[in-house]
Amino acid sequence: MIRHWCEVMGDTNPAYTGPDAIAPPTMLQVWTMGGLSGHAGRTEAFDELLGLLDEAGCTSVVATDCEQEYLRPLRPGDEVTFDAVIESVSDRKRTKLGTGYFVTTRMDVPVAGEPVGIHRFRILKYAPAPGGTGARRPRPVINRDNAGFWEGVARHRLLIQRCSGCGTPRFPWLPGCGACGSPDWDTVEAGGEGTVYSYVVVHHPPFPAFDPPYAVGLIALAEGVRIVADVVGVPCDKVRIGMPVRLEFHRYDEELQLPVFRPLDGDGRSGEPIGHGEEPG
Amino acid sequence: MRGGGPQAGAVRVGTRLPPLEIEITRTLIVAGAIASRDYQDVHHDPESARRKGSPDIFMNILTTNGLVGRYVTDHFGPNAVLRKVAVRLGAPNRPGDTMVLTGTVEEADGETVTVGVVGSNGIGRHVTGTVTLTLPGWGAG
Ligand SMILES: [Zn+2]
Numbered sequence: 001m002i003r004h005w006c007e008v009m010g011d012t013n014p015a016y017t018g019p020d021a022i023a024p025p026t027m028l029q030v031w032t033m034g035g036l037s038g039h040a041g042r043t044e045a046f047d048e049l050l051g052l053l054d055e056a057g058c059t060s061v062v063a064t065d066c067e068q069e070y071l072r073p074l075r076p077g078d079e080v081t082f083d084a085v086i087e088s089v090s091d092r093k094r095t096k097l098g099t100g101y102f103v104t105t106r107m108d109v110p111v112a113g114e115p116v117g118i119h120r121f122r123i124l125k126y127a128p129a130p131g132g133t134g135a136r137r138p139r140p141v142i143n144r145d146n147a148g149f150w151e152g153v154a155r156h157r158l159l160i161q162r163c164s165g166c167g168t169p170r171f172p173w174l175p176g177c178g179a180c181g182s183p184d185w186d187t188v189e190a191g192g193e194g195t196v197y198s199y200v201v202v203h204h205p206p207f208p209a210f211d212p213p214y215a216v217g218l219i220a221l222a223e224g225v226r227i228v229a230d231v232v233g234v235p236c237d238k239v240r241i242g243m244p245v246r247l248e249f250h251r252y253d254e255e256l257q258l259p260v261f262r263p264l265d266g267d268g269r270s271g272e273p274i275g276h277g278e279e280p281g
Numbered sequence: 282m283r284g285g286g287p288q289a290g291a292v293r294v295g296t297r298l299p300p301l302e303i304e305i306t307r308t309l310i311v312a313g314a315i316a317s318r319d320y321q322d323v324h325h326d327p328e329s330a331r332r333k334g335s336p337d338i339f340m341n342i343l344t345t346n347g348l349v350g351r352y353v354t355d356h357f358g359p360n361a362v363l364r365k366v367a368v369r370l371g372a373p374n375r376p377g378d379t380m381v382l383t384g385t386v387e388e389a390d391g392e393t394v395t396v397g398v399v400g401s402n403g404i405g406r407h408v409t410g411t412v413t414l415t416l417p418g419w420g421a422g
Contacts, residue, residue: 001316008309008316008344011351015359025363026350029343033318060333061321063342067367097334128334136336254372254404 002076005030022073028117029066031080032107049086049103050125057127058100065104065122071115078111087120096254100126135208137252146173148187156249158190158259160223171225192247193222194261201236209252215239219261233262292394292416298356298384303348305340305402307376313344340374345408349398352382353412357394364393365413372405380407392416 002023006016009024016024023031050061074080090102102124109117142150149172152159161170165182176183197220203213215236220226231239232250245261252258303309314324319341322329330338346368354361374380380402388395392415400408 001318004316005347008312009347009351010303011347011354013351013354013359015354024347024350026343026347026366027317029346030317035318036320062323063370065367065369066342066346067365068346069365070363073362128332135331 001030002027022075025070025073025117026068027074028068028070028109028119029107029121031074032082032109032119046084046086046105049089053101053103053125056101058098058125060098060100060126060128062097062124062126063121064102064124065120067120069118071117074111074116078116080109080111080116082107082109082119093124095124095126096129097124098126098129100124137209137256139256145175149173152187152189153249153257153259156257158192158221158227158247159187160190160221160225161185162188169223169225171221171227188223190221190223190247194219194227194245194247196220196231196239196241196243196245196261197226198241199231199239201239213237217245217261219245227259229258230260231263232260239263292357292386292389294386294389296386298352298386298396301352301355301382303380303382303400305374305376305378305380307338310338310340310344310374310376313347314341317341317343317347319343335373335375337375340407342368342370345370345374345400348380348382349400349408349410349412352398353384353396353414356384357414357416360417362415362417363412364415366410367412368398368408368410370408372402372407374402374407375404378402378404384412387411392418 002016002021005024005027006012011024015022084105084107087104087106092099092101102122104120104122107119107121108115109119140150149159161173162168162185163170163177163180163182164184164186165177166180168177168179169188170178177185197218199215199217201213201215202210206212213236215231216228217231217239218226218228231245244264246264247259248262249257250260311325314320321341323333323335324338324341327337346366349368350363350366354363380400382398382400384396384398386394387397394414394416396412396414398408398410398412399406
């Protein structure tokens with residue numbers, strides 16, 4: 001096992017070969033793994049906890065932290081045992097993967113009663129976020145004509161092109177002006193106010209990463225251009241032409257953010273923000 | 282490189298370890314999972330990974346831990362003794378990505394050295410870690 005480990009890690013440290021070989025200390029947890037057959041004869045506390053979290057819908061698991069202390073090197077022939085204690089279970093947290101609980105365990109690893117290592121481990125047991133088929137939305141095609149728009153989105157700015165020749169704003173981004181033909185332009189940042197100019201509600205066909213029915217709006221921006229974007233924060237059958245909306249940016253995954261529009265309340269404020277979650281850990 | 286590692290005087294707070302690039306292949310992810318006896322399907326079965334909300338399989342924490350340990354002992358040589366390795370995972374290591382490990386000496390006290398390690402991939406920070414090691418015989422240096 002040491003040889004296989006070193007081969008995978010690309011670890012050529014001579015301390016791990018030959019008659020006096022020690023095991024790479026970072027293998028500490030490896031010696032405690034149940035493998036395909038699992039561990040027999042353990043108390044049921046940990047399985048019980050995982051079972052409870054499964055029942056709470058948190059069926060997926062991901063490791064987030066590992067802290068190891070090595071008290072002495074392990075050598076071939078050492079027989080490792082371990083005692084595990086569940087140290088803590090967090091409140092339910094919202095993460096990018098979905099909501100779930102952080103579970104911290106501590107393992108004391110002795111050889112013949114002598115402590116050789118301490119292994120503390122944290123996992124996130126979570127309910128996969130909706131759209132949990134894992135499918136991701138299509139990526140935008142970014143080219144030199146529209147790169148500036150996507151750079152703006154990355155900084156949460158909705159940038160509109162404006163012709164330097166005649167001042168006409170245009171959207172989506174194009175290499176030249178439709179009014180006067182000038183190739184010269186600069187940008188203006190949209191203030192974020194708009195109204196629903198038109199919309200469709202998509203019921204069919206279902207695309208991976210989309211969750212029908214949903215509303216796609218053609219939003220007339222205060223700056224005088226229109227943009228196609230999701231209308232969020234309102235049931236799709238409540239979207240209406242003329243509805244005042246405000247711009248926000250929604251993150252769909254670690255690389256894709258898009259401008260979306262949310263209807264204003266009666267008093268002119270937009271509602272609850274979409275939760276973007278926190279990092280695991 | 283005989284004897285391995287830098288000389289005692291060369292280890293100061295702020296010293297940077299040369300970066301190490303690791304290609305995250307599907308093979309490395311699967312081999313690392315098996316070498317660590319971790320048969321969770323998200324580390325070898327893309328279909329299962331997708332059902333659990335990940336677009337593809339991803340490297341397990343034990344492999345990351347091993348790579349961080351190797352990165353530091355590669356630099357300090359075979360006489361270096363690892364005392365503590367603590368890692369926190371962020372952006373997953375998925376096939377086709379490259380992780381670049383960088384390290385900086387954060388503390389150097391007699392024989393004991395603490396190194397901060399960061400592994401960044403195309404998505405962000407895969408791992409942030411702290412490695413404590415001793416360098417026997419360096420106490421006077
Ligand atoms: Zn013009």
